[in-house]
Amino acid sequence: MTIKFPSVDFFQELARRMEADAAEFEKLGFCDTTLGIQVNGDAPHLYALTFEVFDCTDVRELSSPDDAELDFTLAAPLSLWREMFESIKKTGHPEPAFTLNSLSHVGDQMAVVYDDPEGHDKFYRFMATIQAFVDQASDLDIEWA
Amino acid sequence: MAYYARDDFFNNPEVLERSVDIFSGNLEIGWKDLDIELVRCRPSDPRRGLTFEDTNVGSYGWDQIPEKIRHNYSMAPRGAFLPEGLPHLGYDINRKSEVWADNAPALYEESKARRWNPTREVPWDAVEQIAHGDELERGLAQLYTDLTCMATALGDIPSKWVWHINQELLELKMFQCAQMFDAARLADVARKRPIAGGTGLGRDHAPLGELLKCVLDSGNFPCASASAHILLAGLMQTLLRHIGACSPNAADQTISRFGVQDVSRSIAYGVQHMQYLLNERPDEATSLTGHLDEVENALIGYLASPIFFSAMALVTAGSREQAADAVPQVAALYRRFSNEHRERRNSAGIGNDASPLQAFVTELEA
Numbered sequence: 486m487t488i489k490f491p492s493v494d495f496f497q498e499l500a501r502r503m504e505a506d507a508a509e510f511e512k513l514g515f516c517d518t519t520l521g522i523q524v525n526g527d528a529p530h531l532y533a534l535t536f537e538v539f540d541c542t543d544v545r546e547l548s549s550p551d552d553a554e555l556d557f558t559l560a561a562p563l564s565l566w567r568e569m570f571e572s573i574k575k576t577g578h579p580e581p582a583f584t585l586n587s588l589s590h591v592g593d594q595m596a597v598v599y600d601d602p603e604g605h606d607k608f609y610r611f612m613a614t615i616q617a618f619v620d621q622a623s624d625l626d627i628e629w630a
Numbered sequence: 631m632a633y634y635a636r637d638d639f640f641n642n643p644e645v646l647e648r649s650v651d652i653f654s655g656n657l658e659i660g661w662k663d664l665d666i667e668l669v670r671c672r673p674s675d676p677r678r679g680l681t682f683e684d685t686n687v688g689s690y691g692w693d694q695i696p697e698k699i700r701h702n703y704s705m706a707p708r709g710a711f712l713p714e715g716l717p718h719l720g721y722d723i724n725r726k727s728e729v730w731a732d733n734a735p736a737l738y739e740e741s742k743a744r745r746w747n748p749t750r751e752v753p754w755d756a757v758e759q760i761a762h763g764d765e766l767e768r769g770l771a772q773l774y775t776d777l778t779c780m781a782t783a784l785g786d787i788p789s790k791w792v793w794h795i796n797q798e799l800l801e802l803k804m805f806q807c808a809q810m811f812d813a814a815r816l817a818d819v820a821r822k823r824p825i826a827g828g829t830g831l832g833r834d835h836a837p838l839g840e841l842l843k844c845v846l847d848s849g850n851f852p853c854a855s856a857s858a859h860i861l862l863a864g865l866m867q868t869l870l871r872h873i874g875a876c877s878p879n880a881a882d883q884t885i886s887r888f889g890v891q892d893v894s895r896s897i898a899y900g901v902q903h904m905q906y907l908l909n910e911r912p913d914e915a916t917s918l919t920g921h922l923d924e925v926e927n928a929l930i931g932y933l934a935s936p937i938f939f940s941a942m943a944l945v946t947a948g949s950r951e952q953a954a955d956a957v958p959q960v961a962a963l964y965r966r967f968s969n970e971h972r973e974r975r976n977s978a979g980i981g982n983d984a985s986p987l988q989a990f991v992t993e994l995e996a
Binding site: 513514515517538539580581582584586587590591592601602603605606609610611612613616 | 675677678739740743744745867871872874875877878879883886887888890891894895897898901902959962963966970973974976977
């Protein structure tokens, strides 16, 4: 199945896989946050992903960051998202340079945007779950926008 | 032994007579008749189970804890019947705002749910096949040695204060127990990693000791909380993130990812603790700000220490030849850390844009 990135369908598929792989995500523990995924480029997109307990319960595309209460937003150009997912595709996990932590560490590749430092720290409190969530794209056939 | 029970039970014939009477089947079961609140609690979300939030009802809940606790100095859990004559168990922190944060009960549940076991979950075979150079490994060993010391201190802070805190604040005390275990796990894995890697541990150094002593010797719990949970845990979060970003080794990736989660819960508690305290007692902001500035002074000694700075440069560059070129990256990391620290201080209500750390990083950039 080919699935377009970026799209609501793409993140809903990851949410569906998260629910299907309950044992993995239950082991990682509760995850309660609403985060933004921002894809910059000629046609920018912003998505709100809501995580509750062990699931991603809601995926929405936003027209403005003000349309949802986002704890933090991971913002990067489409080319970087593509590099990250292609790295994940190789072995099921990203190469060290392409983990969410590495990409966002100093902020010069992937920006972590937030209003409230407590929201920002949720990125780190739930890091393992969020990384495992994106790693599920490893065997998706992605059509790049 | 400093306390002697108010009765010499062993030599009291009434105690023996009563025991014999009970053992012969004459049970005293009047204790069953209690005038206490009866409630029923169920998990609001079955996937979470029965959480503290679910039992935050009526007299059992934390919402009814008074700011000044004058009615209970016993070990009894909140909501239990308290007869006359209970001994005072010596609690000397009896004020809710001294320790409370509204997120503490949920952080305790989160800590249990997100537990991990480095003994089995770190891919230790990756440490047997280290693909990076000896110099990067040596730099990592030094940072892990420092992290072991910091994690030990981060566990010592709640253990130093928890037994002073009134048992009415039980959710907070249980969160502190979780903090101790989180810190023990981090000290455990940070120490094991360089030993397993074959490089062995690095060296202790006075600037780190000065910083940790400033944190540990905080004169009251709010000062200890501000310096341990906002400053020290924030520094540890940055170091763990940096190790994850610089080391290509799968073991380091795992330690970084899970370690960051553990220290970030302490940060979340620290910020909300300050918010709760200053909402109740805004005048405390001045002394807390001054204390944190003083601990930042010791932090500068650590950040500027040759051992730490050069270990950071070595880990950032990956080799000694390129370490000098990595200095601007280390400076950029200091800027990011100081910015995040300033944001947390501001959110907590103890901000100081001209604090020693801010001034130091600005000087460094100049």
